[in-house]
Amino acid sequence: MASNVEEHSDDRLENTPSTIQKAAAEFIGTYILIFIGCGSVFVNLSLSDIGLLGVAFAWGVVVTAVVYTIEHISGAHLNPAVTIATAVVSKLPWIIVPPYVVAQVLGSTLASFTLKWLFYGDPAEVMLTLPSDGTNNLKAIAWEIALTFILMIVISGAAADGRSVKELSGVAIGAIVFVNAIIAGKVTGPSMNPARSLGPAIAAQKFDRLWLYIVAPVIGAVAGSTLYSFLDLPENSNRNQKRINSSMIC
Numbered sequence: 001m002a003s004n005v006e007e008h009s010d011d012r013l014e015n016t017p018s019t020i021q022k023a024a025a026e027f028i029g030t031y032i033l034i035f036i037g038c039g040s041v042f043v044n045l046s047l048s049d050i051g052l053l054g055v056a057f058a059w060g061v062v063v064t065a066v067v068y069t070i071e072h073i074s075g076a077h078l079n080p081a082v083t084i085a086t087a088v089v090s091k092l093p094w095i096i097v098p099p100y101v102v103a104q105v106l107g108s109t110l111a112s113f114t115l116k117w118l119f120y121g122d123p124a125e126v127m128l129t130l131p132s133d134g135t136n137n138l139k140a141i142a143w144e145i146a147l148t149f150i151l152m153i154v155i156s157g158a159a160a161d162g163r164s165v166k167e168l169s170g171v172a173i174g175a176i177v178f179v180n181a182i183i184a185g186k187v188t189g190p191s192m193n194p195a196r197s198l199g200p201a202i203a204a205q206k207f208d209r210l211w212l213y214i215v216a217p218v219i220g221a222v223a224g225s226t227l228y229s230f231l232d233l234p235e236n237s238n239r240n241q242k243r244i245n246s247s248m249i250c
Contacts, residue, residue, distance in 0.1 A: 022074040023099040029066045030078045030107030034199055035114060036062035038127040042119045045126050052185045060178025067170035071159065079193040080104055085152055085221035089229045091160060101195075108199025116203045127200035129189030129213050137212060140188050144216035145223070147180045148192045152224025161232055192217050 040058035067076045080101040086092040116124045131140040158172035184190035191197045197213035
């Protein structure tokens with residue numbers, strides 16, 4: 001019996017994706033995210049007036065799809081702020097952070113240049129995240145911190161917590177992106193993701209207030225993951241809780 005357990009453990013270790021595979025998954029996932037999300041903005045501008053609701057829906061659906069596609073490979077962070085926040089609470093080795101962040105930024109940048117080429121003639125600036133005219137930097141920072149904080153709380157609870165229903169993680173994360181995009185769509189963009197803002201900025205060669213969309217999401221995500229870590233249980237406690245729940249059902 002013990003040998004069977006050891007063989008099973010060895011198989012699981014052998015089947016663990018390498019760092020390169022994980023980074024590649026993050027690159028592909030972030031490319032898809034930006035291509036569909038920012039692509040919907042181009043469509044809204046030049047082809048069909050889908051409005052804020054349509055753009056927000058596109059972002060929410062693509063997040064859901066990508067989470068289910070690569071979560072089992074890399075965790076489907078798609079976002080440097082999420083990667084950093086996950087490492088801060090010791091749920092990701094810091095050595096993994098640089099390749100993840102580089103892959104995410106490269107994926108976003110390539111997707112942005114792809115859209116710029118496909119929608120040649122339309123202003124690439126439509127992909128940018130910028131505060132509205134009536135929103136100053138302080139308010140924009142507060143918005144992005146709050147939105148990313150909420151996003152990270154949902155990610156921590158729906159995907160990272162061992163007690164959660166994993167089958168619904170993609171739906172939960174996509175739903176909160178959809179709702180956040182509706183609420184702040186005409187205020188800050190919104191971003192909630194440094195890679196989402198950096199890639200389009202590079203493609204459009206416009207870096208106005210980009211720092212805001214890099215700093216604020218990281219602060220919000222770290223705050224969210226740190227707060228949720230107080231609600232989380234140690235691994236042994238999770239197992240004991242499952243036994244308690246099972247006994248209560250019986």
